[in-house]
Amino acid sequence: xxxxxxxxxxxxxxxxxxxxxxxxxxxxxxxxxxxxxxxxxxxxxxxxxxxxxxxxxxxxxxxxxxxxxxxxxxxxxxxxxxxxxxxxxxxxxxxxxxxxxxxxxxxxxxxxxxxxxxxxxxxxxxxxxxxxxxxxxxxxxxxxxxxxxxxxxxxxxxxxxxxxxxxxxxxxxxxxxxxxxxxxxxxxxxxxxxxxxxxxxxxxxxxxxxxxxxxxxxxxxxxxxxxxxxxxxxxxxxxxxxxxxxxxxxxxxxxxxxxxxxxxxxxxxxxxxxxxxxxxxxxxxxxxxxxxxxxxxxxxxxxxxxxxxxxxxxxxxxxxxxxxxxxxxxxxxxxxxxxxxxxxxxxxxxxxxxxxxxxxxxxxxxxxxxxxxxxxxxxxxxxxxxxxxxxxxxxxxxxxxxxxxxxxxxxxxxxxxxxxxxxxxxxxx
Numbered sequence: 001x002x003x004x005x006x007x008x009x010x011x012x013x014x015x016x017x018x019x020x021x022x023x024x025x026x027x028x029x030x031x032x033x034x035x036x037x038x039x040x041x042x043x044x045x046x047x048x049x050x051x052x053x054x055x056x057x058x059x060x061x062x063x064x065x066x067x068x069x070x071x072x073x074x075x076x077x078x079x080x081x082x083x084x085x086x087x088x089x090x091x092x093x094x095x096x097x098x099x100x101x102x103x104x105x106x107x108x109x110x111x112x113x114x115x116x117x118x119x120x121x122x123x124x125x126x127x128x129x130x131x132x133x134x135x136x137x138x139x140x141x142x143x144x145x146x147x148x149x150x151x152x153x154x155x156x157x158x159x160x161x162x163x164x165x166x167x168x169x170x171x172x173x174x175x176x177x178x179x180x181x182x183x184x185x186x187x188x189x190x191x192x193x194x195x196x197x198x199x200x201x202x203x204x205x206x207x208x209x210x211x212x213x214x215x216x217x218x219x220x221x222x223x224x225x226x227x228x229x230x231x232x233x234x235x236x237x238x239x240x241x242x243x244x245x246x247x248x249x250x251x252x253x254x255x256x257x258x259x260x261x262x263x264x265x266x267x268x269x270x271x272x273x274x275x276x277x278x279x280x281x282x283x284x285x286x287x288x289x290x291x292x293x294x295x296x297x298x299x300x301x302x303x304x305x306x307x308x309x310x311x312x313x314x315x316x317x318x319x320x321x322x323x324x325x326x327x328x329x330x331x332x333x334x335x336x337x338x339x340x341x342x343x344x345x346x347x348x349x350x351x352x353x354x355x356x357x358x359x360x361x362x363x364x365x366x367x368x369x370x371x372x373x374x375x376x377x378x379x380x381x382x383x384x385x386x387x388x389x390x391x392x393x394x395x396x397x398x399x400x401x402x403x404x405x406x407x408x409x410x411x412x413x414x415x416x417x418x419x420x421x422x423x424x425x426x427x428x429x
Contacts, residue, residue, distance in 0.1 A: 039117075314415070329365035401413065
């Protein structure tokens with residue numbers, strides 16, 4: 001028998017406003033990848049003269065428009081809680097006015113919250129003093145704006161080095177760091193130019209390099225690519241993914257474009273009227289939308305690209321696969337009959353998937369080894385095979401689709417029923 005298988009700083013600060021001790025006090029080890037680095041708890045922001053009254057109406061269940069009519073207050077962010085893991089790109093998206101840009105500015109207190117907590121690497125930023133908060137913005141939470149926010153009278157290199165200059169880093173060192181950041185975004189030969197001499201895409205790269213230069217724990221990007229032409233925007237998305245693959249930074253990315261969100265986001269939080277409606281991976285949002293609002297975001301998106309075998313498959317029962325390739329077909333036939341299944345998935349003694357058998361193929365093989373009963377017209381797919389690939393294979397064979405991992409081990413099976421259900425659901429959208 002085979003062994004068992006297991007299945008850039010955002011606010012303008014004058015030199016001298018922050019001293020070295022302030023920055024040093026805020027310096028802590030970066031969180032281990034996969035652990036929570038940023039936690040938001042019950043965060044709210046109400047604009048206007050009577051936030052307390054508006055907050056009471058929120059508790060009573062009144063909607064944003066009703067509250068505005070009664071109090072003149074706008075509930076921009078309403079009781080949002082979420083966590084961001086170290087090394088992930090977390091995308092916050094929603095329609096215009098949903099509260100996403102206000103939310104990202106609450107994270108670094110560019111906007112003061114009405115209530116709630118923002119905890120960065122174990123510290124709540126709400127009670128921080130002004131110098132501590134400036135140090136957070138300088139070292140821990142850099143921001144890239146949609147409008148680039150470059151200093152027009154400074155060269156590209158000086159723009160990138162600006163945050164380090166404010167932090168008191170010596171000139172030679174800050175220029176060395178700035179040049180390295182500029183090279184990472186593909187503009188190594190442009191350091192002497194001024195922002196007005198660069199294209200929009202280049203200016204955004206400079207803004208990204210400036211943020212990267214201070215090596216922040218969390219990088220905030222507020223619709224950073226939305227002002228760019230489509231082709232340049234596409235290039236910048238790829239550039240961000242390239243940098244992320246190399247450096248595994250923690251990024252909170254604000255977007256109103258679902259295609260952009262599902263391209264770059266490990267997880268996506270969808271906002272509506274100041275509330276966080278749902279958080280999940282692209283596949284989770286597509287497969288299990290919380291409501292019609294979430295579902296409508298994907299109305300014009302080819303979701304087949306994002307529904308993967310890894311999320312659609314079910315793990316096979318151990319008894320169906322614990323069969324050595326040399327086992328008698330007759331013996332394994334009895335095992336399948338007792339299990340009441342239509343297919344058996346055979347692995348060798350190392351756990352590598354060998355193929356599929358059915359009661360009919362085993363019966364035909366008789367007393368010969370199971371290897372002689374393997375079906376040769378059943379194709380397996382990898383974990384990242386998408387719905388389109390799965391549907392193509394399902395149409396060409398009678399049986400469910402086996403899924404193998406990178407080592408060639410059997411990970412699970414996607415049923416033809418599941419494939420058909422997903423195809424029909426999204427064609428009906």
